[in-house]
Amino acid sequence: MNEKIMRKKKLQLTFVFLIIIAATYLSSAVTEYNLFESVATIPAAFAWIFSNLIITQEALERLPDILEKLNETIFMSIAATTIAAVFSLFLALMGSKTTKANNILSVIARFVASLSRNIPVVAWSLILLISFGQNSVTGFLALFVATLGFLTRAFIESIDEADQKSVEALTATGATYFQIVSKAVIPQSLPQMISWILFMIETNIRSATLVGILTGTGIGYMFDLYYKNLNYNIVALITLTIVVAVIAIELISTRIRKVIL
Numbered sequence: 152m153n154e155k156i157m158r159k160k161k162l163q164l165t166f167v168f169l170i171i172i173a174a175t176y177l178s179s180a181v182t183e184y185n186l187f188e189s190v191a192t193i194p195a196a197f198a199w200i201f202s203n204l205i206i207t208q209e210a211l212e213r214l215p216d217i218l219e220k221l222n223e224t225i226f227m228s229i230a231a232t233t234i235a236a237v238f239s240l241f242l243a244l245m246g247s248k249t250t251k252a253n254n255i256l257s258v259i260a261r262f263v264a265s266l267s268r269n270i271p272v273v274a275w276s277l278i279l280l281i282s283f284g285q286n287s288v289t290g291f292l293a294l295f296v297a298t299l300g301f302l303t304r305a306f307i308e309s310i311d312e313a314d315q316k317s318v319e320a321l322t323a324t325g326a327t328y329f330q331i332v333s334k335a336v337i338p339q340s341l342p343q344m345i346s347w348i349l350f351m352i353e354t355n356i357r358s359a360t361l362v363g364i365l366t367g368t369g370i371g372y373m374f375d376l377y378y379k380n381l382n383y384n385i386v387a388l389i390t391l392t393i394v395v396a397v398i399a400i401e402l403i404s405t406r407i408r409k410v411i412l
Contacts, residue, residue, distance in 0.1 A: 272294065
């Protein structure tokens with residue numbers, strides 16, 4: 152019996168592996184992508200990077216302007232994340248099986264979360280760009296909507312994982328809905344929620360660079376401007392500041408998560 156099950160699993164794995172190979176080959180044929188040619192260009196690509204992306208004294212003179220735009224991007228990401236977290240908490244309470252008020256609100260909350268989460272932030276940027284134009288509001292809203300869906304989903308899972316005994320105990324004593332949420336659900340779920348918020352701040356700072364290219368705001372706009380002008384020295388400095396900022400924020404958030412979890 153065990154041998155038959157093992158053979159069946161091996162056949163299934165072999166079948167899946169063959170499908171992946173066939174799909175990869177078909178994709179390469181359709182897109183005319185050649186793996187060997189791509190690998191052969193790697194040395195030339197690194198040579199171009201080391202010869203063009205050099206930070207010069209002239210580029211360093213633009214550092215104050217770069218840091219100003221970088222701060223704008225970071226604060227926009229933090230604001231979009233924290234404000235989205237407030238709305239996400241409300242939607243999560245409505246959508247969670249533990250705290251839902253009724254089935255209709257639960258379905259609506261889950262639908263809003265699914266819709267905003269499954270549309271990429273770049274797509275939201277393009278959609279909102281048509282209505283609001285190239286400005287910081289568009290960038291903020293794109294990050295806000297994408298974050299809303301992700302955090303709502305994460306908060307729902309955090310609430311559902313909470314210990315049901317305390318909820319049942321408060322319900323048995325005749326506690327109101329708000330007392331149950333504030334005394335039993337939120338205290339248990341809060342550390343995990345904060346961890347998700349910190350994770351989204353990191354993610355949004357990375358995404359905000361790309362969003363800025365599309366919406367003409369923040370460090371992304373500055374990167375796009377100098378890249379189009381072929382000023383690779385300043386592009387190198389902008390890239391370096393983004394990398395340093397992302398690493399620094401990731402280290403800070405990792406430290407905070409270790410403390411609260």
